[in-house]
Amino acid sequence: MVASDGARVLVASNRGPVSYSLREDGTLESRRGGGGLVSGLSAIGPDTDAVWVCAALGEGDRAAVLRTPERSGRLAAEDTGDQRVRMLDIPADTFASAYNGIANSVLWFVHHLLFQTPLEPVFDEDFREQWAAYVAYNSAFADALAEEAGEGAAVLVQDYHLTLVPQLLRSRRPDLRIGHFSHTPWAPPEYFRLLPDDVAAEVLTGVLGADRAAFLTRRWAEAFAACCSDVLGATVSRDDGVLTVTYQGRTTRIGVHGLGADADFLRERAHRPDVEERLAVLREAVGGPDRKVIVRVDRTELSKNIVRGLLSYAQLLRDRPEWQGRVVHVAFAYPSRTDLAIYREYTDEVSDLAEEINEEFGTPGWEPVILHVKDDFARSLAAYRLADVALVNPIRDGMNLVAKEIPVVTDDGVALVLSREAGAYEELGDDAFVVNPYDILATARALHQALSVSHGERAEATKRLAAAATALPPHQWFLDQLRALD
Known part of the structure; x- marks a missing residue:
């Protein structure tokens, strides 16, 4: 269902533009962050309806969510610099398994080629439980974005924490324009295939749920396309300098945006x-x-x-x-x-x-x-x-x-x-x-x-x-x- 006052532009990332800490007296102290996404959202102007969806990262963030009206996670404007921010209180054990167990201990290691392969990785029952948490964590983001987005809104999903969100969101809201941006390298196919076959395929099809998948350099973009070809059998095309990946009847455009200094x-x-x-x-x-x-x-x-x-x-x-x-x-x-x-x-x-x-x-x-x-x-x-x-x-x-x-x-x-x-x-x-x-x-x-x-x-x-x-x-x-x- 589309909210009547739904946002026209949405950003989704694990870390949001504000974080909270608990003082000794139980009150909350907010701290605003910086970075490219904060600058970017500011650049679209105050008249553009925009929402940033992020996760509660610690005890202070969770307390802040509980104190929002109806525990909605919609943070007070005075804390966020007048940005509309929805912070998700994902269960702590689910968040820990998704963030530390999968995102930072598996996907990040794969993309940075850092496993000591004689000993790791080991994909056992514990990994499967953590993977289920990663799916649940991505699903929570997809649900929130679907609720917050206006008809035909643009959604920019960020990084390896949220690789499944584009496809999950598309299944909920096919009217949306969805982009995914990877801030890390992307592993070449021979290393990416360290992942279990079904997990490798799920990560790739998750990103391919986007209309556009973007990377910091041409090298990482080419590596992603090569993985799609090798793992999924997807069709990779290069027409007039535009790289595209077509899989199961959908075509995703591939872009490169080399983030610069402010x-x-x-x-x-x-x-x-x-x-x-x-x-x-x-x-x-x-x-x-x-x-x-x-x-x-x-x-x-x-x-x-x-x-x-x-x-x-x-x-x-x-x-x-x-x-x-x-x-x-x-x-x-x-x-x-x-x-x-x-x-x-x-x-x-x-x-x-x-x-x-x-x-x-x-x-x-x-x-x-x-x-x-x-x-x-x-x-x-x-x-x-x-x-x-x-x-x-x-x-x-x-x-x-x-x-x-x-x-x-x-x-x-x-x-x-x-x-x-x-x-x-x-x-x-x-x-x-x-x-x-x-x-x-x-x-x-x-x-x-x-x-x-x-x-x-x-x-x-x-x-x-x-x-x-x-x-x-x-x-x-x-x-x-x-x-x-x-």
Whole structure:
């Protein structure tokens, strides 16, 4: 049934634009987030009826849903920046199995090619129970979107958490225009087929329920189409540069939208007083204007390759002792998915390795690695401004916005050392020092080359990097997808 006041534009994502925490006195504190989707929804204008459907992620969010009128999950406008947001209170055990058990421990690992295949994955009865929860979680989103959408509305479904939603929603509301966007890489067929055959098919047919499936790079789009051909026997066509997949009588158009950095926001935010304060602290910690600074800013996700980055830096100091005392590696490794043991162990390994490097090479006046593991956006921006070299060496990454943000924010130009496995490589590779993320020796050489480049060369490369990095800012990225559904 279509609501008479149904929305014209809908966004669905696991995480919404607002989160809640419970204070000690039982009251709720709301915190609004940023990112491309927030910018995008703002870009369509206040006169466009829009709704964002998301999941309650924790105790504070669940309490907020319970306090909404009729427990509808429709959040107060003063908490959401006047956006219409519906937060779904999916049962906690269902959410945990879907989010941690399937989305983050199976689908994310498949797309990032991270399984240790002699031992994992293991698809047993526990997996099947978790898969049933993932189906239920996607169904809850499909139900809510069907209720909230007006006739013929446009729905933009986000990421690997919600791969089944397009097909589930189409079965409920065939009048809707549906898009799905993948923010991760997409695995090639030979790796995607690690999944049980029926699950692999269900993921693909779920996405193919959309009128349009979009990706961050052409490489990931081609991998998805290849999986559809290999697993489903779907027909893949390329006509006048348009990639399509036809399966069971329906055709899904495939698109590419390389999300860029929000230059106006970043440049303004990077010069606020809190950033200036942190910049002064970092400069003092580095220990003098003559020292070069290598910066990395990541979450401690297994794909970010932080350990090999530190090993490469240590190799640089061994191979090129002239850099000892003359360079500092500022490494921010912010905790991620701490409810999973493997992520906690990885964070510990990063901290231990940084300490070992400091013990091996450090002197009373020089700390080779400055490591921070507590999230601080203002401090990250300060590091962006300070960087002489940016190290972005993921094993595999859908895009990696850090590679795009640092050239936009840097005070004095930056040399970018970039993994060829980052999605950003397609746009930035020509002006970066490109590395195989597994090759420690080659990455150490690239760091030396980046540190040694002349100021003039670095400045010219930074201009080109910044131009490429901002070619499709978040609001335009969102609007392009919306227009493509027409």
